[in-house]
Amino acid sequence: MSDAAAHPALDAPALFLPRGFRAAALAAGIKPSGKTDLSCVVSDTDCAWAFAGTRSTTAAASVTRNRELYASGAAVRAIVVNAGVANAATGRRGERDNADLAGALGSVLNVPDDAVLTASTGIIGHLLPMDRVLSGVEHLPDGLQTQLLPFATAIMTTDTRPKTAQATLSTGARIVGTAKGSGMIHPDMATMFAFAFSDARVDQAALRAAFPGIVARTFNAVTVDGDTSTSDLTAVLAGGQAGEVDLGEFLQVLESVMRDLARQIAADGEGATKLLTVRVSGAATEAEALSAARTCCVSPLLKSAVHGADPNWGRVIMAVGRSGARVDVEKLRVAVQGTPVFGGQPLEYDAGAVSESMKAGEVIFDVDLGVGDARGEAWGCDLSAEYVSINADYTT
Amino acid sequence: MSDAAAHPALDAPALFLPRGFRAAALAAGIKPSGKTDLSCVVSDTDCAWAFAGTRSTTAAASVTRNRELYASGAAVRAIVVNAGVANAATGRRGERDNADLAGALGSVLNVPDDAVLTASTGIIGHLLPMDRVLSGVEHLPDGLQTQLLPFATAIMTTDTRPKTAQATLSTGARIVGTAKGSGMIHPDMATMFAFAFSDARVDQAALRAAFPGIVARTFNAVTVDGDTSTSDLTAVLAGGQAGEVDLGEFLQVLESVMRDLARQIAADGEGATKLLTVRVSGAATEAEALSAARTCCVSPLLKSAVHGADPNWGRVIMAVGRSGARVDVEKLRVAVQGTPVFGGQPLEYDAGAVSESMKAGEVIFDVDLGVGDARGEAWGCDLSAEYVSINADYTT
Known part of the structure; x- marks a missing residue:
């Protein structure tokens, strides 16, 4: 990693x-x-x-x-x-x-x-x-x-x-x-x-x-x-x-x-309250790892979930899927703040404890695509209601 | 069009x-x-x-x-x-x-x-x-x-x-x-x-x-x-x-x-209050026209501006530019709800009147890329603070 x-x-x-x-x-x-x-x-x-x-x-x-x-x-x-x-x-x-x-x-x-x-x-x-x-x-x-x-x-x-x-x-x-x-x-x-x-x-x-x-x-x-x-x-x-x-x-x-x-x-995004870090491993190529990580970080849905401290790993799978990175779903693993939440299938975890851990200043998702050895990391921020109010009237 | x-x-x-x-x-x-x-x-x-x-x-x-x-x-x-x-x-x-x-x-x-x-x-x-x-x-x-x-x-x-x-x-x-x-x-x-x-x-x-x-x-x-x-x-x-x-x-x-x-x-996006329509003309190919239109409709910045009835055409130019569609900036034209706001350079317009017109149920941007004859249209919705609150805690 x-x-x-x-x-x-x-x-x-x-x-x-x-x-x-x-x-x-x-x-x-x-x-x-x-x-x-x-x-x-x-x-x-x-x-x-x-x-x-x-x-x-x-x-x-x-x-x-x-x-x-x-x-x-x-x-x-x-x-x-x-x-x-x-x-x-x-x-x-x-x-x-x-x-x-x-x-x-x-x-x-x-x-x-x-x-x-x-x-x-x-x-x-x-x-x-x-x-x-x-x-x-x-x-x-x-x-x-x-x-x-x-x-x-x-x-x-x-x-x-x-x-x-x-x-x-x-x-x-x-x-x-x-x-x-x-x-x-x-x-x-x-x-x-x-x-x-x-x-x-x-x-x-x-x-x-x-x-x-x-x-x-x-x-x-x-x-x-x-x-x-x-x-x-x-x-x-x-x-x-x-x-x-x-x-x-x-x-x-x-x-x-x-x-x-x-x-x-x-x-330092205005309206941002947290740093979002997505670390991808197990990718076929570094480019695919970076693409998967970036697609997670740009997703308004994942960013909203991070804002609300919601361990919504379905949004990670969605974003990884649309990034175009090759994935072996049976070997796909997702962890939120270190807690495994998906491992080829949904895992049992303490949603309350993971949500609590997501109230930190940095929220880290680890994603293993299960197809190779390449890695990549990307950064974004959470999406807050303040983002919308800041950007709804900028020029006028 | x-x-x-x-x-x-x-x-x-x-x-x-x-x-x-x-x-x-x-x-x-x-x-x-x-x-x-x-x-x-x-x-x-x-x-x-x-x-x-x-x-x-x-x-x-x-x-x-x-x-x-x-x-x-x-x-x-x-x-x-x-x-x-x-x-x-x-x-x-x-x-x-x-x-x-x-x-x-x-x-x-x-x-x-x-x-x-x-x-x-x-x-x-x-x-x-x-x-x-x-x-x-x-x-x-x-x-x-x-x-x-x-x-x-x-x-x-x-x-x-x-x-x-x-x-x-x-x-x-x-x-x-x-x-x-x-x-x-x-x-x-x-x-x-x-x-x-x-x-x-x-x-x-x-x-x-x-x-x-x-x-x-x-x-x-x-x-x-x-x-x-x-x-x-x-x-x-x-x-x-x-x-x-x-x-x-x-x-x-x-x-x-x-x-x-x-x-x-x-x-019908939850949290959406308006339909966003972007009509692109003057593109080199239909694929580039559609790409430019889609990139505008997905931009959180433009969506926020539409929510706030803000005729922020700079965000249209930004989105068109990052779509990869070929553009002749000297011939680029942008209109908001029918009012020209950019024509190779910023145009004078009544910002208050245009903002008022953007309070309609559908906000239409017309963009002419100035390089060809191809056209394309895409649709999205505005980005509201309600979007964030809806998506900040979905699973938990």
Whole structure:
């Protein structure tokens, strides 16, 4: 079972960026609230980097441009992020604005435009207020420093708290991550970012080869109305100032950091009162295990049952079945908070005691599909009446 | 736009089966409530038939057996349905029980076992109480008569009302349909059935060739947490006593009947207060149009917005984007209750007036993807706080 114990331990809290990185954040006037909404992370050196973006067919301009840079082989020196406006569904004008945003930071940092990644989050279909954005970018270099939290806070939209994680490798090199996104709640607030920064020196090709798998097991294992918003993106930048590290160790620690951020995103859904974890084993393939776990976590029925502390394992079987994962029903096993409830047939269990155990802050379902050795884990949150009231009148 | 006007008119109400069909229903003691729970429809003659079942990998025994009969070329004379226990996730014992159910009805009707289709709906993972079921089947023939409603009522689980539809062809032949399923609400109550019976004589091969498309545009365009429960099935039986009909007319009328039943299912979600209709045009293919429409109807965010009468078109763009349908954002158009709100860019509109118009019993989004000529329509319901309270404690 891919439980927490199998993952490297994280350091807490995560306050400072790794060597060679600095960040800045300010209020550029994009968010009506006046909160910080424009930020960047800058590396002193060219970074080895990897990237993954949404598969949405209405992807934001930033996702499209980052993907092009990824394919082009450009070296990366900075990421600039704005919150408040997603610059998605904004057509060619949006593409130009996004390129101008990158170009403006490149200009003030004196690095090539193509060394600057972009990320925009906020309302879909609205143009960036470019006068304010460009004015803000002019002032970003003034505030560059080594703290993580100003950046982690400025990238938030409806998040209730900043999300950070960090770990130290055996050589002393560090991986520091931050993410934004409030679970199932506001994918139209476009949506989830996860960034990781490291002072380790790693081979870019090897990093890129491993990254899709890590993203599949972490960031993409958080269910957000089906996995793809217009702006979802994740990137890792390794600057190298802490020298060479063992690649296997680096990837394992990176996955731990990303996994922790993914769980924080799931737990921070507005209206959510619990983290929902579904661990699938016995699958034919990892992809099927992840699909089964994700389908459970996205099910409104299972999420409602978790909210009500109802050990309704029939909903697990339903969700697993519709995920398309191969199942041997005679060998199918389901446990709720460690208590077996189905084992090829309904099992006798103390429903009151299991329901009581589901009142914890995290509810874990273990599901063995009975057909193979592959495993996968996904995270979501419960569905509460508050979710509905929050989302029933958002724009008006 | 595939609006209602393009579909043949239906007759109302639907009270009697077509010529050559009779039905019976009784309380066999499967439902704890004592309501009718065992029923059948019997044809005097061999029927041309078509069938579609869930793609779930934990499909119920009935779905698996019907699929085998479909492939075998067996002629069909009857359908037997039980409600209360789905006989899904019950392994080989469940398969035997299901075959025994069919065999028992075949025996009392004096038709081959293979001429009897089965359908079971209710709780997943529990075995059928075969003593009661077999005792009930013995008594079914006593009650055979031409009324539809006893059958339409006996197949219900959490439905709040029976669902029927009928239409008359130009020759006087009829198509009579009934369905069960309470929308998004209880797919683990496994789940949706739709049956259509006709006294028309139709070519079985032609009917089977057209049926998947009709199912895709009707039954599968109702979003039920992702389209596939363990027991979903739909079947059409044509007995032929009213003689030859024009195949094109028959298929068009059949689709109208199935479409009406699909909309009734969507509207009858517990906790639902409104029917949600999403009509997509300008798609590259019908499959992409249907996918985009379905993804909108399943989105908890859009469903919440519909509940709150909030014209939040950003959620439509998000859902369309994640559906995978190809979109030209510069040509993308979205209208809410007939009012254009997005046309390549956000449009000015009277948000108060549109919100007011969304307080109707049906909320319609029109979406043009701007890339082709294909169309598709899907139906769902709003997401209410009552949904959560209903589903938070179902089994316990």
